[in-house]
Amino acid sequence: MSFQTVIGLEIHCELKTKTKIFCSCRNKFGGAPNTNCCPACSGHPGTLPVLNKQAVEYAVMAGIALNCKINKFSKFDRKNYFYPDLPKAYQVSQFDFPICTNGSLTIDVDGQSKQIRINRIHLEEDAGKLIHSEWGGGTLVDYNRGGVPLIEIVTEPDMSSPEEAIAFLENIISVLKYSGVSDCKMEEGSIRCDVNLSLKEAGSSKLGTRTEMKNLNSFKSAYKAMQYEIKRQTAILSGSGKVLQETRRWDDNSGKSYSMRSKEDAQDYRYFPDPDLVPLILDDEYINEIKTKLPELPAQKIERYTSEYNLSAYDAQVLSADREVAEFFDQCCIGYDNKKALANWIMGDIMRKIKEKNQSSINIPIKPEDFIKLLNMYDDKTISQNAAREVLDKMWEGGGEPVQIVEKLGLKQISDTGELLNMVKEIIKNNPKPADDYRQGNKKALAFFVGQIMKATKGKANPQTLNELLIKELE
Amino acid sequence: MIYKLSLIEVAEKIKKRELSSVEVTKACLERIEKSNLNAFNHIDRKNALASAKNADKMLGSGEYAPLLGVPIAVKDNICTEDMPTTCSSKMMQKYLPPYSATVYKKLKNAGAVIVGKTNMDEFAMGSSNLTSYTGRVLNPVDNSRVPGGSSGGSAAAVGGQLVYAALGTDTGGSIRQPSSFCGVVGFKPTYGVVSRYGIFALGSSFDQAGPITRTVEDNALMLNCISGYDDMDSTSQNIEYPDYLSALKGDVKGLKVGFPKEYYNVDIDEGGRDTALKALDLFKNAGAEIVEVSLPNFEASLSVYYILACAEASSNLGMFDGVKYGFRAQNYQDLLDLYIATRTEGFGDEVKRRILFGNFVLSSDNYQAYFVKALKARTVIKENYKKAFEKCDIIIGPTSPCTAYKFDAKLSFRCSFMSDIYTSSVNVAGLPAISVPFGKDKDGLPYGLHIIAPPLCEQRIYNAAKFVQDGEGKK
Numbered sequence: 026m027s028f029q030t031v032i033g034l035e036i037h038c039e040l041k042t043k044t045k046i047f048c049s050c051r052n053k054f055g056g057a058p059n060t061n062c063c064p065a066c067s068g069h070p071g072t073l074p075v076l077n078k079q080a081v082e083y084a085v086m087a088g089i090a091l092n093c094k095i096n097k098f099s100k101f102d103r104k105n106y107f108y109p110d111l112p113k114a115y116q117v118s119q120f121d122f123p124i125c126t127n128g129s130l131t132i133d134v135d136g137q138s139k140q141i142r143i144n145r146i147h148l149e150e151d152a153g154k155l156i157h158s159e160w161g162g163g164t165l166v167d168y169n170r171g172g173v174p175l176i177e178i179v180t181e182p183d184m185s186s187p188e189e190a191i192a193f194l195e196n197i198i199s200v201l202k203y204s205g206v207s208d209c210k211m212e213e214g215s216i217r218c219d220v221n222l223s224l225k226e227a228g229s230s231k232l233g234t235r236t237e238m239k240n241l242n243s244f245k246s247a248y249k250a251m252q253y254e255i256k257r258q259t260a261i262l263s264g265s266g267k268v269l270q271e272t273r274r275w276d277d278n279s280g281k282s283y284s285m286r287s288k289e290d291a292q293d294y295r296y297f298p299d300p301d302l303v304p305l306i307l308d309d310e311y312i313n314e315i316k317t318k319l320p321e322l323p324a325q326k327i328e329r330y331t332s333e334y335n336l337s338a339y340d341a342q343v344l345s346a347d348r349e350v351a352e353f354f355d356q357c358c359i360g361y362d363n364k365k366a367l368a369n370w371i372m373g374d375i376m377r378k379i380k381e382k383n384q385s386s387i388n389i390p391i392k393p394e395d396f397i398k399l400l401n402m403y404d405d406k407t408i409s410q411n412a413a414r415e416v417l418d419k420m421w422e423g424g425g426e427p428v429q430i431v432e433k434l435g436l437k438q439i440s441d442t443g444e445l446l447n448m449v450k451e452i453i454k455n456n457p458k459p460a461d462d463y464r465q466g467n468k469k470a471l472a473f474f475v476g477q478i479m480k481a482t483k484g485k486a487n488p489q490t491l492n493e494l495l496i497k498e499l500e
Numbered sequence: 501m502i503y504k505l506s507l508i509e510v511a512e513k514i515k516k517r518e519l520s521s522v523e524v525t526k527a528c529l530e531r532i533e534k535s536n537l538n539a540f541n542h543i544d545r546k547n548a549l550a551s552a553k554n555a556d557k558m559l560g561s562g563e564y565a566p567l568l569g570v571p572i573a574v575k576d577n578i579c580t581e582d583m584p585t586t587c588s589s590k591m592m593q594k595y596l597p598p599y600s601a602t603v604y605k606k607l608k609n610a611g612a613v614i615v616g617k618t619n620m621d622e623f624a625m626g627s628s629n630l631t632s633y634t635g636r637v638l639n640p641v642d643n644s645r646v647p648g649g650s651s652g653g654s655a656a657a658v659g660g661q662l663v664y665a666a667l668g669t670d671t672g673g674s675i676r677q678p679s680s681f682c683g684v685v686g687f688k689p690t691y692g693v694v695s696r697y698g699i700f701a702l703g704s705s706f707d708q709a710g711p712i713t714r715t716v717e718d719n720a721l722m723l724n725c726i727s728g729y730d731d732m733d734s735t736s737q738n739i740e741y742p743d744y745l746s747a748l749k750g751d752v753k754g755l756k757v758g759f760p761k762e763y764y765n766v767d768i769d770e771g772g773r774d775t776a777l778k779a780l781d782l783f784k785n786a787g788a789e790i791v792e793v794s795l796p797n798f799e800a801s802l803s804v805y806y807i808l809a810c811a812e813a814s815s816n817l818g819m820f821d822g823v824k825y826g827f828r829a830q831n832y833q834d835l836l837d838l839y840i841a842t843r844t845e846g847f848g849d850e851v852k853r854r855i856l857f858g859n860f861v862l863s864s865d866n867y868q869a870y871f872v873k874a875l876k877a878r879t880v881i882k883e884n885y886k887k888a889f890e891k892c893d894i895i896i897g898p899t900s901p902c903t904a905y906k907f908d909a910k911l912s913f914r915c916s917f918m919s920d921i922y923t924s925s926v927n928v929a930g931l932p933a934i935s936v937p938f939g940k941d942k943d944g945l946p947y948g949l950h951i952i953a954p955p956l957c958e959q960r961i962y963n964a965a966k967f968v969q970d971g972e973g974k975k
Contacts, residue, residue, distance in 0.1 A: 064599050068819045071579045071601060071698040073733050105815050105862075107839055114818025166823065295862035297871060300704035300812055302734055 028224040028262065030255055031232060032190045033182035036197065037175050038207045039151065039215040040083040046150050046174035047074035047117065054213050058156075058167035066172030067153075068112025073301050076101075080174035081305065083206035084124050084148050085315045087176055090204040090322055091143055091197070093128030095312050099147075100304040104294045109166050110152040118177075120296045123147035124305065130200065131324065132192040141193050142181040151175050170214075176206075182221065182232070187251035191244055194218060199323050203348045208386065211243055220251060223268070224258045233258070234268040238282055240275045250275040250282060257282075326351050334364040343372050349387040350376065356393035361400060370400060374414060378421050391420050399427040406487055412436040440487040442494065445478075448486075449494045452477050463499050471495060502527045507570055507664035507718035514569040517559060521569025525552035525613050528571040532615065532662045537638045537647075539657040541576045543616040544583050551613040558611070566725055568611030573657050573666040576617040577624055578709065579698040580604050583614075587700055588632040588653075589622045591820050591827045591846035601698020602733070603667060603709050603726045610725040618653030618666055622848045623817065624702045626650050627677055627919045631850040636907065641683055641945060645904040648678030651712065655682040658712045665713045665722050671703045672805050673900075673923025675710045676935035680899035680948020683937045685719045685965070686712045690955045691930035692737035694723075695730035701816040703809030705735075706927040716936060716966045720744040723958065737956070744958055750966035753787035757964075758892030762798035766921055767914040768901040775939045775947045776898045782971055783896075783964075793888040793895065801881050801925035802918065807861050807874040808928070814858025820846065882929045889954045894964050897922050899935040899948030922950050932958050936965040938972060 048065035065072035102120035128143035153171040209216040223235035241247040273282040330341035463470040555569035579597035629637040629652025637652040639645040640660030647656040651668030659682030668675040670688040679686025711722030822828035822842030829841035861870035902915040938949035
């Protein structure tokens, strides 16, 4: 019996609004415990929710970016249960009328394109954090995160492998970051993913029993967890057993998942419409306005880079992965014709600098016009590639205009054939033995001459011109 | 006698400096201390006298505010950051809120001297003040009888002339019924006219705070001070608020007074029925037109009220779990035990009953049959009132099917289960309504006349109520 994997994802994404979803506490990560909360988000009686307009905008933005239908009528419901990180003992969420439905996102795995359907996106509030004392001193509750706005994105079970699921995750994070609604940092928990996985008999349309997996804190964990679960379920089904519908917690340390709760323990959340909030009514004007605010998304950029600029699919993907890099590329394109060369510079040196800096968010401190000036100086051989890199470093660290920096550091390379030719003739005359070695067939002797002249010119000799002249003179 | 004055009279005398706020406040505090009514959970002597002193000072420098220097009380489910707010429950003993309710701030801005927090049925659940953790309240008209509830303390404090006005809250009749039992004027505004921010939520889509006073004019003045749009309350009415006191004439000529024919089917003592009919004559003789209207399925509204209000209450009371503030059980083994022990010990029987009932109607098996059906019925009830008001300007009837009963009375069905029959459908429909004293029963206990109007027609009610009050005064 062979099995096919069926995977669906539930993604919780924190929206990067200025303030929390229902109160005016600042929406920021971290801080000393319980220093960023108010009576409303820490569950004091008599408080009332007031909906954050920016959270609605971001949810609609995400919905548009993910090809969803934006529902003009949606409402908020209470999900009731007891847990210390839930201050009001209910979470305000959206149950039967979510803000977005029926979207999709296309992924690419091994050159195959596949559309993954999105069932819904809804707004809800985040809970606080529990910190379990390591010395058995109980559990501490921090409400700083309580009330942070979330969108929950639920996919259809359209993914058939862990690879597809990871591709989807990478893709959706890219789209969400592009639309500016979240910074999607898995390590900070601003994006979290639960996996629903089941196996079905190959060729059958009947779905198997699915399990839900939680506590997947990185792509790697998610991947390993899915592989583990496929193995586990396969073993059960191959032995003619039944998979239990349950929620499992992934433990990175042991590389295993453990059962948390089964269907029998499932909670009845007693959903009902939240009477403190009025229904959310949106009109076409509002939705269209948000559409105009949405930037060009990765898929569109890739299409444009490959068809208009003739870049390879790989290059297009690398360039469009981060919005800041892609937009930098776009702006440089305006004043620079050789898109492939530009792409190489950016994928090489710009991304190297970004990686070096390793900041929490990408910031390219160079103006596109200035970068183009630098490339032009390389193209017309005013400077060598090494020099160009040096100038780039200077521009990145302290700003400054490339022409001025080249002047100041005296980096202009010597390409003047006349000047170089004299030096070449001189050095060959003064070094007859290496010259003979070269003529005898030891091509490596050329390096000696290159080295000498580079030393004499302090590295400013144009390497290509120098090589050409040396070879010609040595013959 | 200072304590026999109405609010407007004493405010006038204080303004004219015939009386000082300090002497008026001292007199009130003395009466409160001597009183055996147990109307107060907390008396803030120090701050009250400080406020009074400050009021006198302000008047001295020519400043003025509508309630300046007048001693007033506030029901103990309204958050006051300078006084404990306990809801007369073991669960909230010693709870000091981290913020104050909008209505409380408004009273302070209007210059009121807040003397303390009044006793009530626990978490506003009850109509006798017998469910209070801090003991029964005595009816000032007859100390062997209940004052009604859940704003029993507020109604007794006003009826017993301990303060010039008190704030109550009304979810199914909790301002109007105790007002009728204690012979005072109690008003429930249109839903959304008074901010709910800072008031312990019971039935979120039913609750309204309102004034309890000795005269209709006093009541209108109080409503002027506490009403208004509040952006902290998403259900607050964003409209132009009128001056409720200014056009108060008591002229009912040409007024169409409706009497629902279904009221004849309600079980009420003869005296009560006769009294209501007497009121109709009174209006007719003054030039009003009596119209028979219909409120179909009237008795079903009580079930609708209980289903929806208890559902909301069960969710609203979830936050009282012993984790964050308030009472926590001393002995517990684990988290679940903490919740169970705290809520078992912290809540009284009536509270538990209503939470259980609320959970029942929200549970997934029963949600459609009870909650959803009640929601639909709610819409019908609103429609029924709307249709009735096409034929009349106000609807009158008895406030309660019984008068204040003895503490040890064995309650009839109508006085226990049906006690909210006239008042609760008003909250279901979000309408404004008043109870104004009208006549007495054979034991000398006051009847209350109930006057209902369409949404936002508070002035119409005050006008008709003044007419009734003036008629009573002439006797």
